[in-house]
Amino acid sequence: MKVFKYGIYILITFLMLSCDEKPEPLQVEVFESSANGNKLTRLTEFSTAVEAVDVKIIPEEKFQTITGFGGSFTEASASLLNQMGKANRTGILEAYFGESGARYSLTRTHMNSCDFSLSNYSYAPVEGDIELKNFSIEEDKDDIIPMIKDAMALSKDGFKIISSPWTAPPWMKDNNDWRGGKLLPEYRATWAQFFSKYLDAYKEQGIGIWGFTVENEPLGNDNNWESMHFTAEEMTDFVQNDLGPTLEANGHDVKILGYDQNREHLKEWVDAMYANEETSKYYDGTAIHWYASTYEVFPDALQYAHDKAPDKHLIQTEACVDAEIPKWKEDAWYWKKEATDWGWDWAPEEDRHLHPKYAPVNRYARDIIGCLNNWVDGWIDWNMVLDKQGGPNWFKNWCVAPVIVDPNNDEVYFTPIYYVLSHFSRFIRPGAKRIGFESSDSNLLVTVAENLDGSIAVILFNEGNVGKSVRLTLGESNVVIAINAQAIQTIIIK
Known part of the structure; x- marks a missing residue:
């Protein structure tokens, strides 16, 4: 009986720890070209606003082969x-x-x-x-x-x-x-x-x-x-x-x-x-x-x-x-x-x-x-x-x-x-497959493709005169980045 209780204790403790764990943030590489002078420049630091555009990637939705x-x-x-x-x-x-x-x-x-x-x-x-x-x-x-x-x-x-x-x-x-x-x-x-x-x-x-x-x-x-x-x-x-x-x-x-x-x-x-x-x-x-x-x-x-x-x-x-x-x-x-x-x-x-x-x-x-x-x-x-x-x-x-x-x-x-x-x-x-996405901002143009090596390429285009923050979500993981005004970005998710 004691062994049984001890087992229940271990299980509950594990579940509590699992609930407290946060998903790993998405690991991404971001490349941008923009009116302010970026030319396929790799970005590593972002100044993000409070409100972010939500872009959710839906890999199970598959479309044409590229x-x-x-x-x-x-x-x-x-x-x-x-x-x-x-x-x-x-x-x-x-x-x-x-x-x-x-x-x-x-x-x-x-x-x-x-x-x-x-x-x-x-x-x-x-x-x-x-x-x-x-x-x-x-x-x-x-x-x-x-x-x-x-x-x-x-x-x-x-x-x-x-x-x-x-x-x-x-x-x-x-x-x-x-x-x-x-x-x-x-x-x-x-x-x-x-x-x-x-x-x-x-x-x-x-x-x-x-x-x-x-x-x-x-x-x-x-x-x-x-x-x-x-x-x-x-x-x-x-x-x-x-x-x-x-x-x-x-x-x-x-x-x-x-x-x-x-x-x-x-x-x-x-x-x-x-x-x-x-x-x-x-x-x-x-x-x-x-x-x-x-x-x-x-x-x-x-x-x-x-x-x-x-x-x-x-x-x-x-x-x-x-x-x-x-x-x-x-x-x-x-x-x-x-x-x-x-x-x-x-x-x-x-x-x-x-x-x-x-x-x-x-x-x-x-x-x-x-x-x-x-x-x-x-x-x-x-x-x-x-x-x-x-x-x-x-x-x-x-x-x-x-x-x-x-x-x-x-x-x-x-x-x-x-x-x-x-x-x-x-x-x-x-050979890449275009895959699905959902975006909360119709003014931010988006397309997404999954390459044969498993990497996912997300293309964003912001033709407006104001920069935007973007929360990119794949499964349980996400990352918040920023895109400049008048800019196109490719985001690579490994």
């Missing part, structure tokens, strides 16, 4: 790198692909020329060459291919490449022009073989292509630069009866992504692409751009596209600060709502409200977070490197890149956009 983040290999970017000194060339590529940098994992390039090429060109320039006997990627061997190979050498984990044509050779089109027009029916088989030839040619260079988009901006771009038009039904018919079977017959294991333009027309495209099993067969996913608005993510359209094909990719393949000449070494501009886009001047009246002035940093951070929270599994920026004019670009279609260079003086400027992109690409790795 394919990756990155930017694009263009002839413009590659030609500029060729003009830089060896140290700066290597430094830029290390900053994008190296372990000390952004660790880009998903990229894009153009098949044939685009507006960010130095001139118009095609790999099949000989008219009537339906067997593509003269097919050659020689044009890419001076710039794009060396840039990709140098990036591959620096990337520990490697990266995927999506290739996109802006147009077929003019001789395959009904208007015999680089701009606009449609693919002639008699060249559908030849154009499908063109994709296969491209895969073989790049493989010979030691470069694997992970995926294709069928056509960049098939709705056109007012015929300003290289383009070729498809309706949703025409593209699906080409993929179903020509491109898919050709790549399959030639033994190519490559992803095919449809659409590849702005989100406001997404519903009509996925309706055609995924109408039934036959139309869906060769599509591996849908590609989108962001140019329909400077602030709107179009969450309903993204959710609809996911629901239509929940087992397919949904990848943002192009975004940039368009219709602007870069501001050189002027960080403050990238945080201010002074930028305008093409729609500021040219949007139809009913769409003008979608194109107000915006802060470039805000546009990037809001869009990537909004995309992730609405099933997008990959996000790709446009040019990696441009010059102080926003080119080179044969059409003089000036834009901004995360890295701006002055090749004449061998100078490099990493804009705040570079650091915003790094908050995602460096810390959310391929």
